[in-house]
Amino acid sequence: xxxxADVVVIGxxxxxxxxxxxxxxxxxxxxxxEKKYLSSGATGACGAGIRQQWSTRENAExxxxxxxxxxxxxxxxxxxxELRQGGYLIAIHDDKEMKQAEKNVEMQxxxxxxxxxxxxxxxxxxxxxxxxxxxxxxxATFCPTDGHANPFKTTxxxxxxxxxxxxxxxxxxxxxxxxLNNKRISEVKTDKGSVKTNTVVNAAGVWSKEIAEMVGVxxxxxxxxxxxxxxxxxxxMFEAMVISFRDGIYFSQQKEGQIVGGIPIPExxxxxxxxxxxxxxxxxxxTLIRYAPVLKHVNMLRHxxxxxxxxxxxxxILGETEKVKGFIQCHGFSGxxxxxxxxxxxxxxxxxxDGKTSDILESLNPNRFKGKKIVKEISVVG
Numbered sequence: 001x002x003x004x005a006d007v008v009v010i011g012x013x014x015x016x017x018x019x020x021x022x023x024x025x026x027x028x029x030x031x032x033x034e035k036k037y038l039s040s041g042a043t044g045a046c047g048a049g050i051r052q053q054w055s056t057r058e059n060a061e062x063x064x065x066x067x068x069x070x071x072x073x074x075x076x077x078x079x080x081x082e083l084r085q086g087g088y089l090i091a092i093h094d095d096k097e098m099k100q101a102e103k104n105v106e107m108q109x110x111x112x113x114x115x116x117x118x119x120x121x122x123x124x125x126x127x128x129x130x131x132x133x134x135x136x137x138x139x140a141t142f143c144p145t146d147g148h149a150n151p152f153k154t155t156x157x158x159x160x161x162x163x164x165x166x167x168x169x170x171x172x173x174x175x176x177x178x179x180l181n182n183k184r185i186s187e188v189k190t191d192k193g194s195v196k197t198n199t200v201v202n203a204a205g206v207w208s209k210e211i212a213e214m215v216g217v218x219x220x221x222x223x224x225x226x227x228x229x230x231x232x233x234x235x236x237m238f239e240a241m242v243i244s245f246r247d248g249i250y251f252s253q254q255k256e257g258q259i260v261g262g263i264p265i266p267e268x269x270x271x272x273x274x275x276x277x278x279x280x281x282x283x284x285x286x287t288l289i290r291y292a293p294v295l296k297h298v299n300m301l302r303h304x305x306x307x308x309x310x311x312x313x314x315x316x317i318l319g320e321t322e323k324v325k326g327f328i329q330c331h332g333f334s335g336x337x338x339x340x341x342x343x344x345x346x347x348x349x350x351x352x353x354d355g356k357t358s359d360i361l362e363s364l365n366p367n368r369f370k371g372k373k374i375v376k377e378i379s380v381v382g
Contacts, residue, residue, distance in 0.1 A: 001193040002168055005031040007352060008188045008195055010175050010211055011203035012036075013043035014151060014341045015330050017158035017169070019201060021077075022349035024165035031195055032162070032169040033188070039155040041205045043338055045306025047228060047250060047262060049241050050339040051088040051146040052113055055104050055379040058360050059315060060111055062340045067145055069342035079157035082255060085147035086239025089118075089126050090379075092139040093246045101141050104379065108143075115143040127238045135244070135291045146241065148252060151338050178214045178327075185215075185326035199326045199352060206272070206307040208331035215324045219317070220369055221332050223307045225273045226262060226382060227280040230302040231295070233257030242291065248382045249287050259295065263287055264382040270310075276303050308335040312369060314377040318344060319351065319365040328352065329366045334380060 007023055009016045012034025023030045034040070050070060052063040074080045092101050101117060108115050118140045120132050126142055159169055170192070178200060179187040187196050202211045206223040234257050243250040251261025265279040281303060289296050309332055311317055317332035330348055333340060350356040368374075 004196045005029050007199045008197045009201045009203055012038040013041050014155045014338050016203040017155050018341045018345040020162040020167045021158045022345050024162045024167040026353050030167045033173045033175050034171045035174040037171050038159055039152050042306050043151050043155055046151050046338050048148045048151050053143050056377045058363050059377055060108055062343045065343040066340055077157040077161045081154040082150040085145050087142055087144040088146035089240045089242050090141045091137045091244040093136050117141055127240050129237050129292045129294045131293055201328045201330055203330040206309045217321050217323055220312050222270045222310045223272055224270050224310050225305050226308050227305050228262040229300050231259040232299045232301050243381050250381050274305050276305050310334045313374045314380050316364055317366050319361045321366050
């Protein structure tokens with residue numbers, strides 16, 4: 001193991017590996033520590049969606065710019081990340097949701113996004129299998145450049161490119177302590193050795209809170225179990241991701257033919273719970289069939305859990321802490337870290353290398369919860 005680095009990244013998910021790549025290609029000596037294997041956390045359990053339809057400007061800007069990067073990422077990294085842009089169809093169920101959708105779309109269009117509000121008669125033009133009456137939709141929003149990519153292949157493509165540019169990635173290596181010198185990062189200790197550094201990026205997902213406690217920093221993040229299922233494969237029937245903020249459901253048909261989707265269970269509580277529940281299977285099956293009756297006899301083959309790393313405003317925590325210099329946060333994505341990762345890590349690499357900040361980093365900094373009005377992201381599934 002190396003004993004010195006410019007930057008240590010803790011967490012081998014898509015954000016950790018993407019940041020390592022962005023830093024390494026700019027000749028930064030970077031080390032990544034992952035306590036299990038790459039994408040073993042939220043990245044490997046996610047629904048693979050990439051959307052640009054949000055209620056807050058920061059998330060919309062991050063995602064719009066991330067999609068631009070995703071569109072050329074396979075070529076840039078030299079590996080196919082399996083990007084498919086079949087769009088996102090977001091169901092609207094009542095007048096209150098319609099008013100919010102109109103407000104969202106106005107903001108999104110101001111940023112140059114192509115997005116439309118559909119009436120009920122147009123929904124089946126996008127997703128023919130939907131029962132518009134059964135899903136109780138009075139309309140929907142649709143953005144054709146939203147889509148999916150393979151989170152595993154994306155993470156490993158970033159990691160491989162990072163290593164080609166000189167980054168060192170150590171898996172199955174647990175960070176056990178972070179040392180300070182005059183309130184500044186000085187060393188990272190693992191169960192396999194130590195690395196001296198002045199900069200640590202905390203990209204550990206729901207375990208970021210534990211990492212922060214090593215240097216006396218308190219984070220407001222709360223872990224929530226989220227459950228996902230995959231069905232058997234069958235012929236292609238639709239391209240778009242279907243989601244509902246009211247019902248909490250999302251589902252799409254993957255390239256291989258299976259339906260992948262999730263929904264929160266009514267009795268879910270916060271905490272590090274990993275065991276899948278029968279309640280999920282019941283709730284998901286009933287809701288999915290209400291949305292798409294044609295799926296009634298499709299077999300569910302797999303069912304797994306992951307975590308949302310939830311912040312009080314459902315927006316990520318990005319940037320350096322006031323209390324500890326050189327301690328940079330990259331977490332709190334509240335279930336959307338994969339889709340935001342390309343632009344998030346570009347902004348953070350610009351900050352680390354050049355000291356360059358931005359309105360987004362200022363708005364999403366770790367200190368924003370101290371006595372300030374919180375602007376909450378409400379376009380969140382689950």
